[in-house]
Amino acid sequence: MVLVLALGDMHIPHRAPDLPAKFKSMLVPGKIQHIICTGNLCIKEVHDYLKTLCPDLHISRGEYDEETRYPETKTLTIGQFKLGVCHGHQVIPWGDLDSLAMLQRQLDVDILVTGHTHQFTAYKHEGGVVINPGSATGAYSSITYDVNPSFVLMDIDGLRVVVYVYELIDGEVKVDKIDFKKTTTTTTH
Amino acid sequence: MSKKVPDWLNSSIWVSAPSQRDRISSLFPSSTPTTTSSDSRPPPLTEPPVPVPPPSVASREESPLSSPTGATPQINERKDRHGEGDQPADRTLSEEDVSRQSQLLAEVGLSVCNALSKQIVDMREVRRLTAQGVPDCAGIRSTVWKLLLGYLPPDRSLWSSELIKKRSQYNNFKKELLINPSEVVRRLDDSASPGSDHSHSESSGMLLRSDITCGEHPLSLGKSSIWNRFFQDTEVIEQIDRDVKRTHPDMHFFSGDTPEARSSQDALKTILILFAKLNPGIRYIQGMNEILAPLFYVFKNDPDAENVDFAEADAFFCFVEILSGFRDNFCQQLDNSVGGIRSTISKLSELLKEHDEELWRHLEITTKVNPQFYAFRWITLLLTQEFNFADSLQIWDFLLSDAEGPQETLLRVCCAMLILIRRRLLAGDFTSNLRLLQNYPSTSISHLLYVADKLRQKTSG
Numbered sequence: 001m002v003l004v005l006a007l008g009d010m011h012i013p014h015r016a017p018d019l020p021a022k023f024k025s026m027l028v029p030g031k032i033q034h035i036i037c038t039g040n041l042c043i044k045e046v047h048d049y050l051k052t053l054c055p056d057l058h059i060s061r062g063e064y065d066e067e068t069r070y071p072e073t074k075t076l077t078i079g080q081f082k083l084g085v086c087h088g089h090q091v092i093p094w095g096d097l098d099s100l101a102m103l104q105r106q107l108d109v110d111i112l113v114t115g116h117t118h119q120f121t122a123y124k125h126e127g128g129v130v131i132n133p134g135s136a137t138g139a140y141s142s143i144t145y146d147v148n149p150s151f152v153l154m155d156i157d158g159l160r161v162v163v164y165v166y167e168l169i170d171g172e173v174k175v176d177k178i179d180f181k182k183t184t185t186t187t188t189h
Numbered sequence: 190m191s192k193k194v195p196d197w198l199n200s201s202i203w204v205s206a207p208s209q210r211d212r213i214s215s216l217f218p219s220s221t222p223t224t225t226s227s228d229s230r231p232p233p234l235t236e237p238p239v240p241v242p243p244p245s246v247a248s249r250e251e252s253p254l255s256s257p258t259g260a261t262p263q264i265n266e267r268k269d270r271h272g273e274g275d276q277p278a279d280r281t282l283s284e285e286d287v288s289r290q291s292q293l294l295a296e297v298g299l300s301v302c303n304a305l306s307k308q309i310v311d312m313r314e315v316r317r318l319t320a321q322g323v324p325d326c327a328g329i330r331s332t333v334w335k336l337l338l339g340y341l342p343p344d345r346s347l348w349s350s351e352l353i354k355k356r357s358q359y360n361n362f363k364k365e366l367l368i369n370p371s372e373v374v375r376r377l378d379d380s381a382s383p384g385s386d387h388s389h390s391e392s393s394g395m396l397l398r399s400d401i402t403c404g405e406h407p408l409s410l411g412k413s414s415i416w417n418r419f420f421q422d423t424e425v426i427e428q429i430d431r432d433v434k435r436t437h438p439d440m441h442f443f444s445g446d447t448p449e450a451r452s453s454q455d456a457l458k459t460i461l462i463l464f465a466k467l468n469p470g471i472r473y474i475q476g477m478n479e480i481l482a483p484l485f486y487v488f489k490n491d492p493d494a495e496n497v498d499f500a501e502a503d504a505f506f507c508f509v510e511i512l513s514g515f516r517d518n519f520c521q522q523l524d525n526s527v528g529g530i531r532s533t534i535s536k537l538s539e540l541l542k543e544h545d546e547e548l549w550r551h552l553e554i555t556t557k558v559n560p561q562f563y564a565f566r567w568i569t570l571l572l573t574q575e576f577n578f579a580d581s582l583q584i585w586d587f588l589l590s591d592a593e594g595p596q597e598t599l600l601r602v603c604c605a606m607l608i609l610i611r612r613r614l615l616a617g618d619f620t621s622n623l624r625l626l627q628n629y630p631s632t633s634i635s636h637l638l639y640v641a642d643k644l645r646q647k648t649s650g
Binding site: 001003025026027030031121122123124129153155157160162164165166175176177178179180 | 369370371372374375378394395396397398399400401404406407408409410420423
């Protein structure tokens, strides 16, 4: 039972001052084992804050990040799943599911976490699942101003993943979940 | 002007009671000369800190004259020896003593075995015999403790059914309480929608969002949320883990990298975690691991293989039983109440005053050694930390043998501990007394228990 937090596109301090208070009250240290961040934090203070939630932090570089040394893409294995992170501004057209599927095949991961569109999506195709946690602060994106703050918490338990989607709609936190199973086990090479 | 040796150095306090010395010197004329300097006493024989597990020798009963196993190498003085003086720290192992003692012990062992083999065990007889000390062989201690703690009924024919019942109950506890929230949520899901097919492995497309069951999500802060309670439990579990790793670091059974030590630690952890979950009132308090350790050790070293397999379950129930008498000591809110730890300590104080007013006055009034400083650990941990492991097993025999419960007997043993070192206490000031009491000097356990027993007779007289 591994809890993985996926979030990104905070754009602090340029487009938003901070995470919504309701999100911050829920995100307490000690519960989450890994954090995956799609990028565009943008400053070091946000990185430090995420580090306090969980020491195992994986970040990919967004185009506005002030830290230049984050990688463009990153892969990691958690339990039976291989996860990949990429900010998504590199994949053109932005948010196009087929192109993202191509990236996923390239990285050879079961779950690809990308951002940049600031809209939550969860899409499944033959190669795996693409999850976009949206923007954790609700910052405006290059495409639209109409953004709800959202993030994603994945509960990885064996071959099954339960994805909890946390969205702030009209000042209230709404939680939904998505369930999916992987059909084959990861072979370690 | 030449410095004279101060009078107090020459006083008789530094000499141990003549009666013991005479006896020993009569057997070994060359040993331990009586001198008046304070360092004259030879260092006490230290028992090996790792008690050797009793060999599974079923023939123990047939050879009553064989010497005791390494687990009881201490010198047990004869019961007829008096002396409320200083610690007989100058113990020498005389062969006569050993064989006499082993004979005594083996006789007790035989009688206990006889008592146990009856169809209906005579509990009074077993208690009486246990008070003298149970020999460390053929799993007698394990069975005796289970009987004394009420885990096994006196009627032998019911033993197997009781054991099966209790052991399966323990397994159920484990299954119900040790699952993680993901499992729970999954079960809730399955029961809510039994027909739904979760594997949409063929279809591509946007994944459907569905509602969460009962408002349960991992970051939930609700009091009744499974997840929240799970995370609160993890704090307790972490503390239990830390304490278990620190239990008896000198014993291979409990500590180290061997698979045996690891399995012991896992078992201890499971028992304590289950106890904490089943008792949300007291959860886990530091020190419970020390009370559990002797129980688990004794049950695990039972020569009967079936008992060894279920040692964890047996230890759990016996642990609960012991703790039920001492619960109030562990609950902080009850500290000042009638049954709480403060009142127990003041009872000890009263007992000491009754039996040895001079010592009481000296300790509490003259040197102001508040009994809380030393008795707290004695009482809450049932003396496991004051003596080495083998000795504490023997003390526990004595404590558990009391029909009215270990609380009263414990106080008497503590009182006896104080009385036995009265000379040193009377000569000392606050610092030295406190240091002495917090690192209680090793002593002959049977002598200690004998004195404790005499205290009972005095009060009832």
